[in-house]
Amino acid sequence: MFEQFDFHVIINAMPILWDGMLITLLLAVVAIVGGIVIGTVLALMRLSRFTPFSLVAGSYVNFFRSMPLILVIFWFYFLVPMATGQALGGLSSVLIAFTLFEAAYYCEIIRAGIQSVTRNQINAGLAVGLSYPQTMRYIVLPQAFRNMVPVFLTQAIVLFQDTSLVYVVGLKDFLTAADLVAVRDNRVVELFITAAVVYLAICLAGSLWVKKLQRKYAL
């Protein structure tokens, strides 16, 4: 199986793979950043004592967590255009679908993180005269995010790998690109091994970077 491993196949496939990687990275970065931003707002709403806020955020999370990601992608690709009469296009559909989907998971991670900060820390912030929003911003969230880093990493890795689902709307992410070349050139071994090595390298680099961050900002 390996005796005919041909590196030229990989080198020739580089441009296509690189284009795929750009899609994968774009999607992952947008969904992580957007998911964290929206997730933070959702988490604050969910923890709010104002019932309509917590109800809306709770329903949002329960809804998106019940749906397979691929179905959410279908929604934005097929159903939203039917409702609005305007096609979103593949890339926009998946960017929106991924971000909204991830926000539900990030909401729950962030909510747990916020709740890991003790009531006494909040009291200490309030006691120096900070308002509740200021206490959140300067005292609670910085500690919460530090506690959340390991779970964030896991979530980011899962998301990074889930980006391969975009093939369903005709987009070529990294894995889809590798698959295409593999079938086209009949070089399954080379391409699938390369894909595995690249995924492994990126996730490993991410883990190491997070470990370094944690050490730098250790409490």
Added chain:
Amino acid sequence: MIAIHNVNKWFDEFQVLKDCSTKVDKGEVVVICGPSGSGKSTLIKCVNGLEPFQEGTITVNGVSVGDKQTNLPELRSHIGMVFQNFELFPHMTVLENIGLGQTKVLGREPSEAEARSMKLLERVGLTDQASKHPAQLSGGQQQRVAIARALAMDPIAMLFDEPTSALDPEMINEVLDVMVELAQEGMTMIVVTHEMGFARKVADRVVFMDEGQIVEDDTTDAFFGTPRSDRAQSFLSKILQH
């Protein structure tokens, strides 16, 4: 300066404060003691609005704490509070801990705040710890930083909620020394504590609480001389016999 009038508070069905009334004049040092679960900490947290109460009134410098119209952050910025477990902000350095309220609440310039923080650190004897994080300090040092953090707001009164009960015995005195000095300078203080030596030394009055009620409220001499209630007598005999 601080007037507590007929305060009642319930946690669901359970009444934690029963008809509590007392007052603290400017410059007065009042020690609140009593068995655990008697409502001391809850009462002191009502004074700066960290705990809501259902009935009665508390006024600080004429401002009603329980009034919905009251700007609580503004009120709290004038009342220093020191907690049992220090509650320094673990993600900030000592200097940042003391500076946060000054810059974000009082609107001081960072340089001005830092100068003030360093002065206060000098006062509590911790100038060389300024750039450390709280986890790198001993309990006694952390509590002294917490006192400096409260003083940085130039409070008109200080609340201490069992400031030494989480400390190792050998660190209690370094914290009490700072508090004694503060009391002698004329700071208005309410101190929840079991440190009867401290109470004897600097308290003007001692309030004894049991089961949510203020059982005794007397001058320090009278309290240690002849506590009137049986409950206070037995409490004192238990904690003073060693």
